[in-house]
Amino acid sequence: MDWWVLLAIQIAIIVLAPFLAAILLGLDRIITARMQNRVGPPVLQVLYDFFKLIGKKPMLLNRPQVIFAVLYLMFVAFAFVLFVLGLDLIIIFFAAAAGSVFLAVGAFTVRSPYSHMGANRELLQIAAYEPVFLLALLLIGIQAGSFNVADLYAVGDLMILLPLVFVALIAVLVIKLQKSPYDVATAHQEIVSGPYIEYSGPYLAITKLGHWYEFALMLGVITLFFNSDNIVVSIIVKIALIAVAMLVVQVIDNVTARLTKERMLKFTATFGIIVIAANYAIIVVLQNVGVI
Amino acid sequence: MQVMELKTTPEDLDSKIYKMFQLGARLVVITGNDLGNGKFEIIYHFSKGAEMTNIKIEIEENRQIESVTGLFPYADIMESELLDYFGIKVAGAKPNVFLEAGSGICTPLRKEKKPEEKPKATERPKVEDSPAKDLMSVVDKKLANKGIPKGGAD
Amino acid sequence: MATGTRISVVPLGAQHPVLPEPVALKLSLEEEKVVDVGITLGYCHRGIEKAAELNDFKQNVFLCGRVCGICSHHHTTTYVDVIETMMNIEAPERARLIRTIYSELERLHSHTLILGLIADAMGYENLFMQTWRDREIVMDLFELMSGNRVHYDVNQIGGVRRDIGYDMVKKIDKGMDALEGKFKILSKSYLNDPTFKKRTKAIGVLSKAEAHTYGVVGPTARGSDVPEDIRATGDSHYAAYNMLHFTPQVEEDGDIYSRVKVRVRECFQSIDLIRQTIGHMRDGPIAVRVQGKPNGEAVARVEAPRGELFYYAKGNNTNNLERVKIRTPSYVNIPALRYMIMGEEFAEVPVIIASIDPCLSCTDR
Numbered sequence: 001m002d003w004w005v006l007l008a009i010q011i012a013i014i015v016l017a018p019f020l021a022a023i024l025l026g027l028d029r030i031i032t033a034r035m036q037n038r039v040g041p042p043v044l045q046v047l048y049d050f051f052k053l054i055g056k057k058p059m060l061l062n063r064p065q066v067i068f069a070v071l072y073l074m075f076v077a078f079a080f081v082l083f084v085l086g087l088d089l090i091i092i093f094f095a096a097a098a099g100s101v102f103l104a105v106g107a108f109t110v111r112s113p114y115s116h117m118g119a120n121r122e123l124l125q126i127a128a129y130e131p132v133f134l135l136a137l138l139l140i141g142i143q144a145g146s147f148n149v150a151d152l153y154a155v156g157d158l159m160i161l162l163p164l165v166f167v168a169l170i171a172v173l174v175i176k177l178q179k180s181p182y183d184v185a186t187a188h189q190e191i192v193s194g195p196y197i198e199y200s201g202p203y204l205a206i207t208k209l210g211h212w213y214e215f216a217l218m219l220g221v222i223t224l225f226f227n228s229d230n231i232v233v234s235i236i237v238k239i240a241l242i243a244v245a246m247l248v249v250q251v252i253d254n255v256t257a258r259l260t261k262e263r264m265l266k267f268t269a270t271f272g273i274i275v276i277a278a279n280y281a282i283i284v285v286l287q288n289v290g291v292i
Numbered sequence: 293m294q295v296m297e298l299k300t301t302p303e304d305l306d307s308k309i310y311k312m313f314q315l316g317a318r319l320v321v322i323t324g325n326d327l328g329n330g331k332f333e334i335i336y337h338f339s340k341g342a343e344m345t346n347i348k349i350e351i352e353e354n355r356q357i358e359s360v361t362g363l364f365p366y367a368d369i370m371e372s373e374l375l376d377y378f379g380i381k382v383a384g385a386k387p388n389v390f391l392e393a394g395s396g397i398c399t400p401l402r403k404e405k406k407p408e409e410k411p412k413a414t415e416r417p418k419v420e421d422s423p424a425k426d427l428m429s430v431v432d433k434k435l436a437n438k439g440i441p442k443g444g445a446d
Numbered sequence: 447m448a449t450g451t452r453i454s455v456v457p458l459g460a461q462h463p464v465l466p467e468p469v470a471l472k473l474s475l476e477e478e479k480v481v482d483v484g485i486t487l488g489y490c491h492r493g494i495e496k497a498a499e500l501n502d503f504k505q506n507v508f509l510c511g512r513v514c515g516i517c518s519h520h521h522t523t524t525y526v527d528v529i530e531t532m533m534n535i536e537a538p539e540r541a542r543l544i545r546t547i548y549s550e551l552e553r554l555h556s557h558t559l560i561l562g563l564i565a566d567a568m569g570y571e572n573l574f575m576q577t578w579r580d581r582e583i584v585m586d587l588f589e590l591m592s593g594n595r596v597h598y599d600v601n602q603i604g605g606v607r608r609d610i611g612y613d614m615v616k617k618i619d620k621g622m623d624a625l626e627g628k629f630k631i632l633s634k635s636y637l638n639d640p641t642f643k644k645r646t647k648a649i650g651v652l653s654k655a656e657a658h659t660y661g662v663v664g665p666t667a668r669g670s671d672v673p674e675d676i677r678a679t680g681d682s683h684y685a686a687y688n689m690l691h692f693t694p695q696v697e698e699d700g701d702i703y704s705r706v707k708v709r710v711r712e713c714f715q716s717i718d719l720i721r722q723t724i725g726h727m728r729d730g731p732i733a734v735r736v737q738g739k740p741n742g743e744a745v746a747r748v749e750a751p752r753g754e755l756f757y758y759a760k761g762n763n764t765n766n767l768e769r770v771k772i773r774t775p776s777y778v779n780i781p782a783l784r785y786m787i788m789g790e791e792f793a794e795v796p797v798i799i800a801s802i803d804p805c806l807s808c809t810d811r
Contacts, residue, residue: 113456181641189464189566189569190796257642259644
């Protein structure tokens with residue numbers, strides 16, 4: 001492939017990915033609605049909201065609030081760009097984590113108690129899922145022998161060897177997507193969207209865009225799990241993986257109530273880490289026995 | 293439903309209410325009532341199973357009555373209501389539970405003292421004499437100065 | 447937040463997504479633990495007690511229905527009952543049976559409403575949506591019977607204004623069958639769902655002694671092992687409950703889960719009561735003529751969906767009443783909320799609030 005074709009594809013992915021993620025969220029809303037016997041909004045509703053927010057009159061409480069929102073967007077977008085360029089997974093991870101922290105810090109700059117509580121919970125949430133996420137990425141790296149995303153796409157057998165890591169990533173996805181049972185940071189009925197409560201208009205749109213980049217990054221990590229030499233098979237299976245992950249997240253969202261933040265910590269600290277450790281132990285045993 | 297009526301004096305109220313407390317009765321509500329002659333009636337409704345006991349006292353307008361919150365802690369908003377709606381003084385009652393402070397509404401449930409002195413419909417001041425008329429002419433003048441005809445523009 | 451005993455004050459209300467009506471809670475939090483609660487009422491005050499003194503005593507029936515949107519029929523029933531007691535009027539049997547049907551349907555629609563809201567308060571949107579969809583069956587029945595989904599205004603002094611026809615009875619019966627089937631599925635979620643249990647068990651506890659101290663009524667009291675049900679205690683000549691067989695539903699633990707359990711079981715009980723009532727329906731007059739003017743004093747009590755509803759009225763032999771006093775169940779349940787919330791986590795507060803089914807327009811009147 002010529003270098004400029006590759007570059008064009010990469011730029012297209014970087015620009016379009018958040019909007020594709022938004023459409024996926026729109027689909028998610030429709031499917032959730034159907035599970036609840038509702039009709040649900042149009043697929044593009046998430047995007048309509050976004051463009052309407054951009055058109056609204058900018059209102060801000062203080063400058064740092066906006067600066068941190070922009071930093072949040074920049075860092076998660078940066079992480080995604082690194083991912084698309086096929087660079088180091090660990091750097092990508094820390095850039096994304098820094099972005100999430102900036103969102104919490106932005107929420108701390110205002111005086112609303114709900115915003116503070118949401119920021120507290122957001123930080124706690126980061127502490128809960130980031131170790132699991134990092135462990136999952138480490139195991140992927142160890143297994144593939146490289147942390148470069150470009151190299152990872154050349155490895156074909158991740159899903160077969162790391163099924164439990166995939167399960168752990170779904171748990172992370174539940175938290176990232178703010179779904180029950182672990183949507184504590186934005187709990188609508190308690191702290192009214194928590195860290196986002198004092199953002200409005202275009203600034204809320206900025207945080208939304210950041211959220212889509214985060215989501216796109218998560219989906220990107222999920223696509224690492226299967227690669228094939230046949231590009232059509234590869235793409236179909238990748239989409240299927242994303243669909244399975246999203247469906248599982250939706251079903252979990254619809255059959256559970258929101259649990260408390262302590263339970264979230266306990267769950268990720270036990271379930272997430274144990275599942276990944278078990279996966280690694282199985283691989284090591286298999287390697288010693290000589291199966292792989 | 294059996295309803296028992298018990299009339300008593302303000303001095304005797306405490307012992308009667310304590311008796312109800314000992315019986316394990318539940319205080320349903322305290323009703324205030326303006327008798328119109330400068331006196332108020334206060335009824336304590338108690339319930340025990342299917343039975344209701346109403347303890348009734350009559351007090352002068354300015355007399356303070358004792359609170360029952362010591363025995364029935366949930367009586368505080370009932371007593372505040374007596375204070376807000378009738379201006380009956382209850383020891384320790386906090387004002388403005390349902391009515392906003394400074395809203396200008398006080399003791400709304402008191403009977404109006406002399407209803408016959410109210411101006412009747414026929415005695416209403418006519419529009420020609422009222423200050424509103426003057427106001428209207430001022431407005432008309434202002435409009436005329438701005439070149440807008442009387443009665444508003446279409 | 448490492449400063450230990452730093453206390454932050456967080457307002458919950460007067461406008462908040464979990465509150466269908468305005469009430470302001472001022473929560474003092476130590477980290478996320480509630481150490482003190484202040485409740486401000488009065489956002490819905492409309493001066494109905496005063497308005498009731500100014501209106502004709504027959505018009506007051508409609509005024510009292512407007513105290514609350516959810517238990518509108520119970521308010522009119524209690525008002526009608528208090529005037530009937532005062533004027534020594536006995537409503538005909540068919541009228542009392544019709545009142546019973548409306549009362550029990552209203553209990554169904556109130557209970558399903560709050561069960562849905564409890565589920566919503568803990569972020570269980572799916573259960574909330576499913577419950578409210580099934581609630582539509584009851585709402586449709588109301589529309590069929592009275593022409594309105596809320597504020598049916600079927601009561602009048604001396605009877606009811608609208609009869610229930612034969613085919614309506616059949617439709618009610620069918621509706622009850624459909625509702626029972628759907629509710630059997632839903633009740634499994636309310637009683638057995640593990641996440642639902644985690645958010646409700648041993649939270650917002652009001653022990654039996656505390657329930658007595660704070661004088662709570664209705665499902666809140668019955669969830670705390672206080673078997674008070676005005677329908678059962680013979681206080682029930684307002685409708686036809688003396689002709690029906692049932693026992694009050696009581697739970698022992700006093701937590702949110704027991705209050706939910708009581709409501710779920712009362713829903714099935716209401717379905718059963720409506721079927722029994724339909725079995726008793728005979729042809730006959732639905733209202734008697736009212737002559738004279740109210741004089742004297744009377745009290746009346748009715749078991750509304752939220753608990754005991756109390757009216758006191760005083761007449762003076764004119765068309766206007768001297769005084770009408772309304773004591774609604776939330777009037778005593780909301781102050782008790784303070785003691786349930788204290789010491790709990792902030793995340794549990796919305797669920798605890800929803801669990802007592804607060805009605806602010808009732809409380810403020």
